Amino acid sequence: MAASSLSALLKKSTLDDHEQLLAASNKALKASSTDSEAQLVKVVALLKLDRYEEAVQFIQGAGDSFQKEVQLEYAYALYKTGQLEEAATLAAKSQRPGAQHVEAQARYRLEDALRTSDLYKRIRSQSSDSEDYDLRVNQGAIDAQAQWLGVADPRTISRPSREDLEAFETTYNAACGSIARGELAQAEILLKRAKGLCKHSEDLSETQKQDELLPITVQQIYVLLSLGKTADAESLVKEISIENASDLSTRKIGQNNILLASSMDNPFAAHKAFNSVKEVPQDDRLFSYQSIPLESNKAALDLQSFKYDGIISSTSKIISKHPAPTLSTPVVLASQFNASAHAKDSTGREAIKKILPELKKRPSDVGLVITLAQLYVLVGDNTSAVELVQTFFQNLEKSGAGNGQDIRFHPVLTSLYISLLRTRGQKSQIKQELAKAAAHWRTKSDPAVGLLTAAGVSLLESQNEEDIKAAGEIFEKLREQLPEDKATIAGYVASHAHGDSEAIKVDADNLTPTSELIRNIDVDALEKTGIPQSSNALAIAQLTRTKKRGAADGTSSKPKRVRKSKLPKDFDATKKVDPERWLPLKDRSYYRPPKGKKKGKRGGDDKTQGGVVNEDLNIDAKPSAGVVTSGTGGGGGGNKKKKGKGKK
Missing domain, CATH: 1.25.40 (Serine Threonine Protein Phosphatase 5, Tetratricopeptide repeat)
Structure with a gap:
């Protein structure tokens, strides 16, 4: 009876009658809990109503046979509740149409970019023309993700075609790919284009446009900040309201970028604003290349707010969960912030002194070694930095750990060591x-x-x-x-x-x-x-050539004007100036000592340095042998006798 009434209701219902369908299926299941048709209707109705948690619980309680029957629906419900590994595994077993789409979406959220790309290539080869646009949008997102994760060679990624730049979704994905490759100027242009296409789209309502424009603008702020265009980024902040974001992940990233653009001076106010957004739920979790920078920014704000004990506690938990040595980015960052928290507000040698005890506890901690090496370099002690890395490498070689050799010769650590060796030649x-x-x-x-x-x-x-x-x-x-x-x-x-x-x-x-x-x-x-020279050497050579050429031509630059206060009172510009006027009188070439006991003055007042030349004296005569012409300038009191000791 219940089954026939449900079938009758299904015939009369429309696609929007999900609440009625759910109520009818629940009524049928009360009469017969094993009614497979009623079970299926209930699952579909719950999915249509976005009640994914209830759908998962109902399927899990309906038994193994029913789970196999609704494998695709079960995989989709798991995907929507953030259980991505289970969703991908279950969808891969299903042969029903659409199962590959669910697996691809789950793999994308799991950041398995290569597997996701293979799935979409297979889907596109089997799809109709009507699905091509949606698949191109998804493929563009996957290509950008693969480049962000560093698992794809940018040379193998096809650049956006003219057709891709005619819609805002594909243009936005192309901009994300440019950001991943570090082509920020190109990304700025593409984001502006995506924004314009979205604003003038005829397929979206005003509400939908605002929802789509928000992530584009948030991405724009990031690009402008990276390009150093702070003023442009600040003006964009005024255009958006992150409270209107439909998902918490966009709201979290938006709040972070707004804080960076606003340059808030008060670290406590910045800390409060950053943490004002709720934690992102599991079903909307961020990608690693989003979450890692956000966690770093959070830890940096904690440091500025003097929350040292809290950082030490939280980072120690992360470090303890992963056996050393490891190059996992979250663990390395946790080690570095842990070291910063132990150093507190000290720098230089004092910071090194506070962090070294932690190295004795964790000698194989990669993040700790990198932090100390950097501190040694900052204080100019490159030798200690080299010895630190050498000791770390020796410990890795002796440990015989499974991944020890891979870490020992990892490109990051090898580059660090080579850079340190290069500083020492x-x-x-x-x-x-x-x-x-x-x-x-x-x-x-x-x-x-x-x-x-x-x-x-x-x-x-x-x-x-x-x-x-x-x-x-x-x-x-x-x-x-x-x-x-x-x-x-x-x-x-x-x-x-x-x-x-x-x-x-x-x-x-x-x-x-x-x-x-x-x-x-x-x-x-x-x-x-000839041999290339530095710009400084060329400038000096040019200046020298200019001076020599001026001397050879008999020309010279404008003579330096002498202040009247520096000239003698009896200075006469019409008379020839004595070239030896700065020498003591007895050291001048024309000086002749007085004869006999009479020590009268010769030359009148010419004994004073800088005086006018007596025309009767032969100042052009060559100095006689033994006369010093380059003695240090003694004053007029050079011949004064010193008073005897004790005499006043």
């Missing part, structure tokens, strides 16, 4: 470190391409045959991974140049010819210019 150690890192990564299926390339180039600079051979092996490995990369091909050709030339002839021919590379170089001009 230890070129041979740099080459040795790169060679050791290359030897480790050559055995891996997913080597660090940038590190191997740097090692190969460094080894090519050596005159040692073993180093050249090692470089050849490195570029062979890279060539397997990047067969079309010209830099890799060039390294391969250079490392095999002393061998069989025929074997590398094809690769060498694929490289840009030398004549093309030097086409715009003026060889004659280079020869005339």
Whole structure:
């Protein structure tokens, strides 16, 4: 009876009668709790009413057989409640249409970009033309995510087509891709275009437009702040109201960007504003490249608000959950903020002194080692920084941990160590470190391409045959991974140049010819210019040439005006000035000591320095042998006798 009444109701109902359908199914299930038709109607009605938690609980309580029957609906309900792993696994087992969409969405939220991209390629190959636009929008979002996560080579990502730039959704995704690649100026242009397309869309209501414009504007603020256009970012803040955001994740990110744009001076007010937005629920959780910066900003505000004990407590919990050593970004950041909290408001040597006891407790903590190395560099103690990293590496090599060697030769830590060695000019150690890192990564299926390339180039600079051979092996490995990369091909050709030339002839021919590379170089001009000089040296040389040329031409710059207060009272500009006037009288070339016992004055008042020349004296005569002409200027009292001791 209940089943027939439910069927009759289904025939009469419309797509919007979900409340009536739910009430009818509940009534039918009271009469027969195993009525499969009523169970299915209830599940669909709950999903249509966005009551996903109730749908999950009902399906889980209906038994295994019913769960298999509604596998797709169950997977979708799990996805909407934030149980992403279970949703993706369940959707992958279902053969029903739409199951791949659910799995792809769950994988996207799980940041499994490569798997998601494969799924959408498969979906697009099987889809109709009517679905193509929605799939292109999703594919653009996945491409941007893959670049943000660093799991996709930007060169393999197709750039937006003209068609993509005709709708605000695809234009916005293209802008996100530009941000991920660091092309912020391009992202600024694309975001403006996406904003304009959204405002003039005829398919959206005013409410929908405002809902779509909010995340675009929040992204704009981020780009403008990154470009240093603070004033433009502040003006955009006035256009939005984050309280109107439909989801908490957008509201949280918006509040963060607004605080950065407003440059609030009071850290306590900034801390209160940042934490005014509720925590983002599990079903709307942020991606890692969103949550990690937000957590860092939160910890920074806590530090500025002197919440040292709270930071130590929260970060210690994160550190304890992950065995060291680890390069997990959240753990490394937690270690760094933990160290900052222990240092409190101290800097320099004092901060190092407070943090070092923590290193004794956690000698394999990567974040702690990086923090201390940076502090040593800031105080100018590069030697201690190098020794710290060397000791850390030695501990990793001795530990024999499963991932110890991968961490030991991780590109980040290797780059840090090489940078420290470079500050001390230890070129041979740099080459040795790169060679050791290359030897480790050559055995891996997913080597660090940038590190191997740097090692190969460094080894090519050596005159040692073993180093050249090692470089050849490195570029062979890279060539397997990047067969079309010209830099890799060039390294391969250079490392095999002393061998069989025929074997590398094809690769060498694929490289840009030398004549093309030097086409715009003026060889004659280079020869005339000579050795390049710094801008400072060139400026000095130009100034010297100008002075010499002026002296040779007999011309000189405008003479310096002498103040009247600096001239003697009896100064006469028409008379020739004595060139030796700054010397004591007895040191002048024309001075003749008085004869006999009579020590009268000769030369009248000319004894005073700076006086007018007596025309009767021969001031142009050459100084006699033994006369000092460059003595330090003694004053007129140079010949005064000192008074005896004790006499007044």
